[in-house]
Amino acid sequence: MNIKPKAQKTLLALLLGALTISPSMHSAALDLKGVVGDTIKKELGQSDTAPTSEPISATSTENVQPAAAEFNWKNPSTAEEIALGREIAGNLLGAAPLVKDAELQKYVNSVGRWVALQSERPDLPWRFGVIDTEDINAFAAPGGYIMITKGLYRKLVNEAQLAGVLGHEIGHVVMKHQLKVLQKQQLLNIGAGFLKDKYAKDNQLAGKAIGTGAEISARSLDKSAEFEADRLGLSYATRSGYEPYGLPEVLQTLGETNKNDGSVALLFKTHPHPDERLVALSNAIGSRLDKVQAGKTLENRLYKLKD
């Protein structure tokens, strides 16, 4: 336990109290404006290096001021969000590297970028990758890093389905679902005084912020966040000109997978059951798709895995 000035301790206790009694942890973490900001700055201390990120195009509407020396957990800039996502995605790739097939990777980036262009954050430097594992899953990290496993890719029968899956992950990034979880956790950690020493010694701010490895990728989001990502994924794919049923079809396929099959263990643990997601999606759609003109499925263009 760190020794702190008494006043600060009291403030932190109040903050923790506020977080605990709040009905929505997410919004509480985000709504604690000035007070938390100051506390965080004190707690984080000086960091030697700013998280780096690639420049974003001049037409970008994203907040791209360079990442500051201190990671602003209260209101991270886009550059900070991307730096954090890079760290998480890099860790995930440490667990499962990319499939060594440049054509496949480029193809997935083409589909993903096209779908992302129909989202509310078209200007992020979106990156997509197929990772080499037979596990069935897909991941999103803040700032636009999205990965789909070879195991899931194998289940797809057309490009519209790929667009739906990537759309779901794009939805997570657009809504900053993972970022909000990290913010919440970080503000709580800071409040509890767990991080002071670590931060003083460590200049890899983003790295330390996310805990060990790609742990965040193994964590569940709120069910409501998954349902929201499903709705957004279907919406983006539909706007992109694809047949809207790509994502529901994949959910159907996943629903048919035996849940004792180890390849879906993590997916089933971290997501509501596919049947439940289908019902939620079906209810949200209602009659909305009745008048939408038929989109493309492009089964012939779906890139075929080499093995």
Place this chain on the structure above:
Amino acid sequence: MKKLKMLMIGFYLLAPLAVMAETGSALKNDTLRKEPFADAKSAGNLARGESVEILKKQGAWLQVKTKKTSGWVRLLSVKRGASSGGGQSAGVLAVASGRAGTGQVVSTTGVRGLSEDALKAAKFNEAEISAMESYTTSADAARQFANQGQLKTTTFANLKPAAGGAK
């Protein structure tokens, strides 16, 4: 050789029949319609978990046959796959009735592949993340790619959660 070809043609001819014989089960209570339109006359009801035979797909609609009747129902009201007796229906029911509650996680244990432990133990890989970044596609290139596939954007507002339900 010729025989094989004939056989293959035969297979392709039969394939649609195989699709038509597909079975499924109702994901939720819904009304069967006499035609594939929301305002078509009712042809009866479909109960959650009820097994159906899928006859045909047309746009957003499936023509299905139940034990009692047949009609058109929205695509997403039916889950594909064999409904072996009451087993699967029970599973669907359990999930759809919200038995899972409001908790976030339905817990099972990951034992292999990209497990929780594997993810926790993962070490940052700079070479791989750089490679991933090298494959990124520009917006213009993505538009060109969409053109090649004759993908045309359409207007479609983001779906909202269904009224009345938390979902």
